Amino acid sequence: MDLRQLEYFVTVAETANFTRAAERVHITQSGVSAQIKALEQELGTKLFERSGRVARLTDAGEAALRHARAALDAAADLRDAIDDVHGLVRGRLVIGMVIGCEVAPLFDAFAAFHSEHPDIELELVEANSDQLVAGVRSGDLDLALAGLAGEPPEHLASHVIASERLVALIPPDSELAGHARLSVTALSTYPIICLPVGTGIRDVLDKARAAEGVDPSVALAATSPDTVAGLARRGLGVAVLSESMAAAHADLTAVPIDGIEIPALLALVWQNRSSPALAAFLRHCRVAFFGVDQEKEGRMMAVQ
Incomplete structure (x- = not known):
């Protein structure tokens, strides 16, 4: 076996699909399949069960995956160590x-x-x-x-580059703009606009609302902080962003939120x-x- 075969094996295991694996390693699907077949022949066992487009690891494949990853990591460490000795930076x-x-x-x-x-x-x-x-x-x-x-x-x-608290971003003519602070519970009585699930800010907000027993769903979600602020500016809800994000929108009022102890990093x-x-x-x-x-x-x- 060689490192190329192990790389293809790990990639198929991670993608569960020969076509996606081939795209990731930049060769043809037939090339990936041929290398996996050669590896299976050398090991004397099937590594994948093929069902339609899905490739699932067999028990033998599960056992081999950890060792294949370790071998690839060891090879990478070897290259890095040699580069370090010679002062090379490449790749x-x-x-x-x-x-x-x-x-x-x-x-x-x-x-x-x-x-x-x-x-x-x-x-x-x-x-x-x-x-x-x-x-x-x-x-x-x-x-x-x-x-x-x-x-x-x-x-x-x-x-860690930055550690910040979350604030509510509100149009100045809103009834909420006069509040010095807002609790998580009070905030949740209004439509909330925030970043999508999977972002640090949304994770902080969801955890705080769950701790208060509040439904963590939001009215609107957008990937751009400017879009979140823009929706709030038009009266569609209360934006929740970090302090520095809020600072970029001086025409909106930033109100601190009580009850969120976890910082956004x-x-x-x-x-x-x-x-x-x-x-x-x-x-x-x-x-x-x-x-x-x-x-x-x-x-x-x-x-x-």
């Missing part, structure tokens, strides 16, 4: 970021890294925060800038493994987010 980095939110320091890190290491292929993936964290865990993403509810994810390295998240390329990118991230202009540290990017 490809896949970076994730939250949808609908321009994060200028991350773009600055991209530009600085590309200038220093032009031979490294960079890919940017946008998704909701739960998908980003899952992508880092699976190895599909090398690093992600994600919104989190209260705590960084377990078993992953992280660097914005954090860099990655697997704690040796990678010269990732280490170099992280250095540029630290400069971009916490660099020479220390004033930026007090007004970090909006949390999603």
Whole structure:
């Protein structure tokens, strides 16, 4: 067996579909099928049960998956270790970021890294925060800038960029605009506009409302903070965003929400493994987010 066969095996297991696996590894479906068949012949057992378009792991496949992943991780660590010895930075980095939110320091890190290491292929993936964290865990993403509810994810390295509270964003002519603060329960008597499920802000809001025994559903959800604010501006409900997001909409009144103890975090998240390329990118991230202009540290990017 070779590492290519193990890579294809793990990809089919993760996608449960030979066609999607082929698209991910950029070869034909017949090529993936041939390599899996060769691996099964060498191991003397079936790894997948094929039912229509779905490929399910057999018991033997389940047993093999953990070891295949470990072998691929060990090979990656070996390459990284050799690169580290020789001071090389090469290959490809896949970076994730939250949808609908321009994060200028991350773009600055991209530009600085590309200038220093032009031979490294960079890919940017946008998704909701739960998908980003899952992508880092699976190895599909090398690093992600994600919104989190209260705590960084377990078993992953992280660097918190910002920690913020949520506020209600209300048109100034609304009856709520005169309130100094709003409770979670009082807020829930009005239509709520928020980011979608899977974002850090929505997770914080849903957990707080569930703790108060309030139905966590919202009236409207949108992926862009500007859209959320725009809907509230037109009287369609009360927007719930982070403090820094609200600051971008000075024509609306931001009212603190009592009863939400969990902060919304914005954090860099990655697997704690040796990678010269990732280490170099992280250095540029630290400069971009916490660099020479220390004033930026007090007004970090909006949390999603």
